[in-house]
Amino acid sequence: MNSLTKMNETVPTIYEQMVSRGVDRRDFLKFCAWMGAYLGLEHSATAQIAHAIETKRRLPVVWMHFQECTCCSESFLRSSHPIVADILLDKVSLDYTETLQAAAGFQSEEILQETITKYKGEYLLLIEGSIPLGADGAYCVIAGKSALDTVREVAAGAKAIIAWGNCASAGCVQAANPNPTQAMPVSAILKDKTVINVQGCPPIAEVMAGVLVHVLTFDRLPQLDSLGRPKAFYSRRVHDTCARRANYDAGLFVETFDDENARQGYCLYKVGCKGPTTYNSCSTMKWNNGTSYPIQSGHGCIGCSEAKFWDNGPFYQRLTNFPGFGIEATADKVGLTVGGVVAAGALTHAVLTNFRKHEEIGEQPGEKATPPTPPSVKP
Ligand code: SF4
Ligand code: SF4
Structure with a gap:
């Protein structure tokens, strides 16, 4: 009997925990359908998730923080x-997280060691923040250990490793020139x-919840x-x-942020929107319970889900060109071609978009990607 099995004997199932927190059956099933839809799964996957x-x-969870601002948390x-919040606080449960745990100092370091020893091979490692290599790692030291040494030690026994946000995934502003x-990263x-x-x-x-639900449901990494990046959420611009x-x-x-347009x-292309070169689910899933997203609220996309977005040109200057689009080479050209060529242009665009997308996400055209599908059931 392994340690996880021992632990399981004393811990209620996730659903039992949900019920004890007042989640009714209808909301639970809606949540499962909602997650399945966003994961791009067949309708039958709702039953699997449930x-x-x-x-x-x-699952035991260790959530580490390195060079970051805690915006992912x-x-x-x-x-x-x-239910998303409950997954973090009650359902996935955090065995160690510097931001939310009550313990501090030696006590918290003991918890970390206990967790990675007791649940070796079973815990999820969630990481927020980049890892600095400069000055032998001295820019980020916790409990006398560099982030570099800590992440290697904790990753060794992890069941799966998730990098939250641009800092952990690509270095973000700390890695900017x-x-x-x-x-x-x-x-x-x-x-x-x-x-x-x-x-x-x-x-x-x-999206964070969806990735956790996928790992939990299928006991394997998402595509x-x-x-x-999980294709279910990052295969569309x-x-x-x-x-x-x-x-x-x-x-x-x-033309300018305060004009009639x-x-x-x-x-917002001419005022710097990077949506044409950014892969994320903002325009389908939106933010704040599907209320809106930055572009809908009036600000261009700054490309925050792409590597090196801080160095990829000024935020308020238009993309001068982006490869693969004849008709989209510049916004001015689009304006000039409006009219008779719109239908042909749209078709060309659809084909080129598809090819470029496959190229960027490392697939061959025809291979199945799983784009986010707007859910039929709202939470
Ligand atoms: S993503 Fe940006 S460039 Fe594309 S349509 Fe929306 S506002 Fe315009
Ligand atoms: S910059 Fe805004 S719109 Fe663009 S990917 Fe990030 S959150 Fe979404």
């Missing part, structure tokens, strides 16, 4: 969906392991793109399903 949550018990904790601390440190990069600054709470997309196609652009809700 079965997993009904029968499985909590904030995003998850502030989710307006009660000139990268004074030599900040690195987790995957660059743990080269012999698969790291799930849940990108964004921060990631969307429901990842060539950058380690923000631009592809943007609420302002019709204006882009019609050549209607905001801005009031009309026109496309």
Whole structure:
């Protein structure tokens, strides 16, 4: 009998914990359907998710914080969906997290050692923040150990490793030129392991929950793109399903943030929107319980789910060109071609988008990706 089995004898199932927290059967099933839809799964997967949550018990979780601002934790904790928050606080449960645990100092370090020893091979390792290599790791030291040494030690016995946000996935602002601390993403440190990069600054709470639900339900990693991002949430550009997309196609652009075009809700391409080169679920899942997302609220995408977005040109300067799009080479061209060529352009665009997307996510055209599907059931 392994340690997890021993633990399981004393811990209620996830569903039992949900019921004890007042979640009724209807809300539970809605949550399962909602998660299945966002994971791009067949309708029948709802039953699989429900079965997993009904029968499985909590996984031990170690949540580490290195060079970061804690916005990923904030995003998850502030989710307006009660079950998402419960997954973190009660269902997945945190055995060690510097931000939320009551313990401090030697006591918390003892808990960490106890968790990674007792649950070796069974715990989830969630990491927020980049790892600095400069000055022999002295830029980030916790309990006398560098982040570099700690992450290697804790990753050794982890069942799965999830990098939350752009810091852990790609280095984010700490790694921006000139990268004074030599900040690195987790995957660059743990080269012999698969790291799930849940990108964004921060990631969307429901995307974070979806990745956890996938690991919990299927006991394996989700399909990842060539950058380690779960395909279910990162295989479409923000631009592809943007609420302002019709204006882009019609050549209607905001010229300055306070002009009449801005009031009309026109496309933000000319004021720097990076949606055409950014892969994320913002325009389908949205934020704050599906209320809105930055572009819908009037600000262009800054590309926060892409590596090096701080160095990829000024936020408020238009993308001068992006490869693979004749008609989309510049916004001005789009405006000029509006009219007779729109239909042909749309078709060309769809084909090129598809090919470029496959190229960027490391697939061959025709191979199945799993785009996010708007759910039929809202939480
Ligand atoms: S350029 Fe930006 S605002 Fe315009 S359609 Fe694309 S994503 Fe939306
Ligand atoms: S719209 Fe762009 S910058 Fe804003 S959260 Fe989404 S991916 Fe990040």
